[in-house]
Structures are given as C-alpha cells and as structure tokens.
Amino acid sequence: MSRSAPPPSSLDPPVVPPPVEPESGWAPTPALGRAVLLTGLLLVAGVLLGRVDLIVLAAPFALGTAYALRRRPAAAPQIWISTDDDHLVEGGECDGRVSVGNPDLVGYDVAVLRTRVSPWLRVERAMFAGVTVATAGERIASAVDRPFVTSVSPDSAVDLELTGTARRWGRHPLGPAGVRVAVAHGLLVSRAVIVEPARVRVYPATEPFDAVEAMPRAAGLVGAHHSRRPGEGGELAGVRVFAPGDRLRRIDWRVSLRARQLHVAATLSDRDAEVVVLLDVLAEAGASGGVAGAASVLDTTVRSAAAIAEHYLHRGDRVALQEYGPAARRLRPGTGRRHYLTVLEWLLDVEGGNSPHEPYEFAFGTHMISPDALAVVLTPLLDERSAQMLARLARSGRFVVAVDTLPAELPMPKDRGWAEVAYRLWRLDRDTMIEQLREHGVPVVRWAGAGSLDQVLRDVARLAVAPRAGAR
Incomplete structure (x- = not known):
C-alpha cells in the first residue's frame, strides 16, 4: 500500500485564476446575413415592381430580425478553470471545474465549451450544468474528447465538472479551454474566448521503505541513530565504575551492591545524520x-x-x-x-x-x-x-x-x-x-x-x- 502525501497547503495554497477578460466584440452569423439580404431583396423588388405582396412578405423577416437584435450583450463571455489538488496523490481521485460565466443581462442561447486535459489525468465522468453528459468507457480515452453545449442565463455561470483519476506524478495541465456563445436567436456569435491551463499537482506515491540499519556516521547532536560514541542515549553500551560527572540516575545499584563500589550504566549517544x-x-x-x-x-x-x-x-x-x-x-x-x-x-x-x-x-x-x-x-x-x-x-x-x-x-x-x-x-x-x-x-x-x-x-x-x- 502506498502512503498518501500530506496536503501542501502551508507552502503553496491553490489559487483560482481570475476570469479571462477578452476584448469585447460580437460577429454576425451567416443567418443574420441571409435575413438582411432576403429582406432587402424583397423590399427592393416590391418597390420596383409595385407589388405590395412582396413588401408584406418581407415584413416578417424584418420584424423578426429587429426583435432578435433588440437586446444585444455588451460584454464578452468569461471562462476560468479551477482545481482542487490539496490531497492529490498518484492513483487518487482528481476534480476539476471549467466555468462559463455570463456577466451581461442578456442570456446566451447556446454556449459551446471544449477543453483539453493531460493524458495523465484520466477523466471518467463529466457533468455539465449539473447533468452527467459523458462517461469514459472501454473504447473512449477520455470523457472530455467532445464539445459541450448548453445555455447560460443572464448574470450566472455554468460549470463543467470533471472527475477522474491521477495516473502519474507531476504538474499536469487542465486546459486550455475555449468557449463560443451565440445570442439573438443565433444571429450574433462571440469571438472564441480561451483561458490558459491550470496545473494540477500530483504527488508521487511513496513506496513502503524502512531501513533499520545504522548510519555510517552520525554527525549531529540529537537524533534517532545509535552512534559508536558514548553519551546520553537509549542504547546500553556496558557497565563501568562511577566517575565524577556521571548522573546519579545512571547508577546500577544491583552491580554496585555486588561489587561494593558504585557502577553506572554506559550508553551510546543518539545522533542524527x-x-x-x-x-x-x-x-x-x-x-x-x-x-x-x-x-x-x-x-x-x-x-x-x-x-x-x-x-x-x-x-x-x-x-x-x-x-x-x-x-x-x-x-x-x-x-x-x-x-x-x-x-x-x-x-x-x-x-x-x-x-x-x-x-x-x-x-x-x-x-x-x-x-x-x-x-x-x-x-x-x-x-x-x-x-x-x-x-x-x-x-x-x-x-x-x-x-x-x-x-x-x-x-x-x-x-x-x-x-x-x-x-x-x-x-x-x-x-x-x-x-x-x-x-x-x-x-x-x-x-x-x-x-x-x-x-x-x-x-x-x-x-x-x-x-x-x-x-x-
């Protein structure tokens, strides 16, 4: 059995990277171009030909486009990656989270998220918006080898929760991740927002090891090794005649009464190496x-x-x-x-x-x-x-x-x-x-x-x- 490494929170506490703030901007989709083109052709044809039916036919396209574009988002979507690796050792369960945030008051109709994961972090289950959407099977290398699609409400965030196993020691990347969202019933799409990967610390599983032999030389003053030098320690080296400077608690009364002379128990010093x-x-x-x-x-x-x-x-x-x-x-x-x-x-x-x-x-x-x-x-x-x-x-x-x-x-x-x-x-x-x-x-x-x-x-x-x- 391997021993788990203690949490290194006292040295390097995990820091959640701040949300990425990309340059704001929204691009029209081909659907918006087709709607504008069709509306313009019908209006021009109706005016040139004097046909009111063509103008009436163009009215639904014009009204629908105007209604969809009545509220457009001002800010770009946000995305960030967070990990929980305080107790992560080889073979342990790792958890990661990729979040898509909507800071605007306009909801996202469609948000398409995709992320990369290190091959040494085997993701076995992916939950998007609280629903299990992918699991790793025998023929699937990872549960994240696919895009994830959902809608995001105004002023909220949706999390992609990844659960798997850390297969090897090291600092493994979770990410980069990217997202693109569509609004206004698919007439506007955001630029791709990409976040830098987060590093997941996986500590090596310490194999059982116990060396019971003494060190070649112990150079310190205190420790657990029995040196070859006499001194204060727990290893008995023998019994000798009492000398000035010896502690009274070291007197061996049984030997002293038998020899009719004070004797003390000599010990070897305990030293570190x-x-x-x-x-x-x-x-x-x-x-x-x-x-x-x-x-x-x-x-x-x-x-x-x-x-x-x-x-x-x-x-x-x-x-x-x-x-x-x-x-x-x-x-x-x-x-x-x-x-x-x-x-x-x-x-x-x-x-x-x-x-x-x-x-x-x-x-x-x-x-x-x-x-x-x-x-x-x-x-x-x-x-x-x-x-x-x-x-x-x-x-x-x-x-x-x-x-x-x-x-x-x-x-x-x-x-x-x-x-x-x-x-x-x-x-x-x-x-x-x-x-x-x-x-x-x-x-x-x-x-x-x-x-x-x-x-x-x-x-x-x-x-x-x-x-x-x-x-x-």
Missing part, C-alpha cells in the same frame, strides 16, 4: 504506465526518492536532494514536516534530459557533500558519466550507495533498429560496469521497496568503523 539523495536524470528508459502500470526510470527515481526522504525525515535526520543532469538543481538539507513538503514540491519538477557537457563540475563538488553524509545515488547506469561520478565520490571518501533504477524487464528498443545480439552485448557491458563499481567500493543494489538498503547500509556502517591502515 545527513542523507543526500542524488537523482541521475541524464537518461530515461522504459515506458511509463502510470501508477498502475509499468514504471520508467524517472518513475522509480522519483518514487524511491520520496520514500527515502520520508523515512529519514520521520526519524529526525537531515535530507538534501540534488540532480545529476543538465538543470543541476539542488535542495538544501533540512528536517521536519515542512521540509518533507518542500521535497515533494521539488520532485514534481524532475525532468530527464541528456547533456553534452559533464554535469559533475557545476552540479556539485566534493565540498557540497559533507564527509559524514550518506549519499544515496538513484541511477539507471545508462551513461558512462554516471559511473565515473560514482567512482569519484567513492575516491573522495564519501559513503556512497548506488540504487539501480533501471526496470528489470526492460524490453529491447525496436525504434532504433537494435539486434538481439547487440542488446545482449549492451547488457553484458552494463553488468561489467556494475562489477567495476563494486570493486571501487561502491555498492550497487536494485530498488525493491522495504529493506532495499538494509544489507548495503550494514556493510557501509561496518566499513566506517573499521580501522584503516596508515600510510608509510
């Missing part, structure tokens, strides 16, 4: 099928980053995020619930893209990562520069864990004309690269949700406390 989650976005592979389908490289990267950040922030650690790619974005270390909301917002803008330049130098240097921090690199290892970056981090003395985000069942690309032998050779070359990284001291593990990093963190923590040979 800094975790740097590095997202390799140099390459994208695999087709994304949404929350219920296959996961691409970016899908696995974003969801696992959200799960790792949520786990360590919940334990009181500091978490920082960095992108290894063209944008070279970086999120400073932080703790607490507010920082977790910031992490979710930051992950929504993750995009994959290749870069002809080496992103290592301007993305971050070794001074940007604390020597005591744990660097979790989420990478598909599709680019040789990614492996070189991992090796440089390991040689600089950082604690690095590489998480393989490449889909296990990645199909052979057919659009590039790959042969099966070439695809197998590429797989063998990638496996060789992974083994070389392990020889350089970079553990590589495939992401598998809960417990993915336990064994790796256990090995890294053991190496952190192991004695190092001095240089001669």
Whole structure:
C-alpha cells in the first residue's frame, strides 16, 4: 500500500485564476446575413415592381430580425478553470471545474465549451450544468474528447465538472479551454474566448521503505541513530565504575551492591545524520504506465526518492536532494514536516534530459557533500558519466550507495533498429560496469521497496568503523 502525501497547503495554497477578460466584440452569423439580404431583396423588388405582396412578405423577416437584435450583450463571455489538488496523490481521485460565466443581462442561447486535459489525468465522468453528459468507457480515452453545449442565463455561470483519476506524478495541465456563445436567436456569435491551463499537482506515491540499519556516521547532536560514541542515549553500551560527572540516575545499584563500589550504566549517544539523495536524470528508459502500470526510470527515481526522504525525515535526520543532469538543481538539507513538503514540491519538477557537457563540475563538488553524509545515488547506469561520478565520490571518501533504477524487464528498443545480439552485448557491458563499481567500493543494489538498503547500509556502517591502515 502506498502512503498518501500530506496536503501542501502551508507552502503553496491553490489559487483560482481570475476570469479571462477578452476584448469585447460580437460577429454576425451567416443567418443574420441571409435575413438582411432576403429582406432587402424583397423590399427592393416590391418597390420596383409595385407589388405590395412582396413588401408584406418581407415584413416578417424584418420584424423578426429587429426583435432578435433588440437586446444585444455588451460584454464578452468569461471562462476560468479551477482545481482542487490539496490531497492529490498518484492513483487518487482528481476534480476539476471549467466555468462559463455570463456577466451581461442578456442570456446566451447556446454556449459551446471544449477543453483539453493531460493524458495523465484520466477523466471518467463529466457533468455539465449539473447533468452527467459523458462517461469514459472501454473504447473512449477520455470523457472530455467532445464539445459541450448548453445555455447560460443572464448574470450566472455554468460549470463543467470533471472527475477522474491521477495516473502519474507531476504538474499536469487542465486546459486550455475555449468557449463560443451565440445570442439573438443565433444571429450574433462571440469571438472564441480561451483561458490558459491550470496545473494540477500530483504527488508521487511513496513506496513502503524502512531501513533499520545504522548510519555510517552520525554527525549531529540529537537524533534517532545509535552512534559508536558514548553519551546520553537509549542504547546500553556496558557497565563501568562511577566517575565524577556521571548522573546519579545512571547508577546500577544491583552491580554496585555486588561489587561494593558504585557502577553506572554506559550508553551510546543518539545522533542524527545527513542523507543526500542524488537523482541521475541524464537518461530515461522504459515506458511509463502510470501508477498502475509499468514504471520508467524517472518513475522509480522519483518514487524511491520520496520514500527515502520520508523515512529519514520521520526519524529526525537531515535530507538534501540534488540532480545529476543538465538543470543541476539542488535542495538544501533540512528536517521536519515542512521540509518533507518542500521535497515533494521539488520532485514534481524532475525532468530527464541528456547533456553534452559533464554535469559533475557545476552540479556539485566534493565540498557540497559533507564527509559524514550518506549519499544515496538513484541511477539507471545508462551513461558512462554516471559511473565515473560514482567512482569519484567513492575516491573522495564519501559513503556512497548506488540504487539501480533501471526496470528489470526492460524490453529491447525496436525504434532504433537494435539486434538481439547487440542488446545482449549492451547488457553484458552494463553488468561489467556494475562489477567495476563494486570493486571501487561502491555498492550497487536494485530498488525493491522495504529493506532495499538494509544489507548495503550494514556493510557501509561496518566499513566506517573499521580501522584503516596508515600510510608509510
């Protein structure tokens, strides 16, 4: 089961865009042109030929046109889009609304509305003016792939309510939407009024993740990890003789009475740690099928980053995020619930893209990562520069864990004309690269949700406390 992301209302409350105020103007329809032309021809013919019957025949057309045009609207129609995305997570129900407003005192005979929706927002039901007008079936991609027609009363608005499912994380557009209305019994039509799309924020579904192993080094003063240093904490390290400065509540009276000398219980200090989650976005592979389908490289990267950040922030650690790619974005270390909301917002803008330049130098240097921090690199290892970056981090003395985000069942690309032998050779070359990284001291593990990093963190923590040979 996936955990729902908390509402980010404290950071970025949803803002309903103001109604669009287009330039006012109404154009005559072909019906008005035909009515005027027919009335004029009948009147001219009646006068020239001296036939009163033609003038009488033209009278209904002239009176009907004049009656229809007696009240013409002065303002153009309004349209705006509003969304409710406070608690929207992958797989959750999304609601949107496209409203058509009539600010004038003249009613709209016909209003034709049409809108676009991101393919990752599957609209399953559309209600226009309170009536269900479309539902998505098995053969229909979306319930909004059609125009919606209704009438609008004076000084009122009509809503197109859209209900569906958010299939993938990201900022997905709802819109643009456009409307045209007809008045005066179809003799006048407005110009097309188009509103810019509204962005629907869909947060990644955090996969279950729980690493129970100790951190390599805990550098803070307080936290949930048991360090190797003695101090105030909850982990028992042993019993020793009482010394000046020891707290009286630490005295072990049972041992003291038996040894006839005061003894205290020694504990290990509880410390926090800094975790740097590095997202390799140099390459994208695999087709994304949404929350219920296959996961691409970016899908696995974003969801696992959200799960790792949520786990360590919940334990009181500091978490920082960095992108290894063209944008070279970086999120400073932080703790607490507010920082977790910031992490979710930051992950929504993750995009994959290749870069002809080496992103290592301007993305971050070794001074940007604390020597005591744990660097979790989420990478598909599709680019040789990614492996070189991992090796440089390991040689600089950082604690690095590489998480393989490449889909296990990645199909052979057919659009590039790959042969099966070439695809197998590429797989063998990638496996060789992974083994070389392990020889350089970079553990590589495939992401598998809960417990993915336990064994790796256990090995890294053991190496952190192991004695190092001095240089001669």
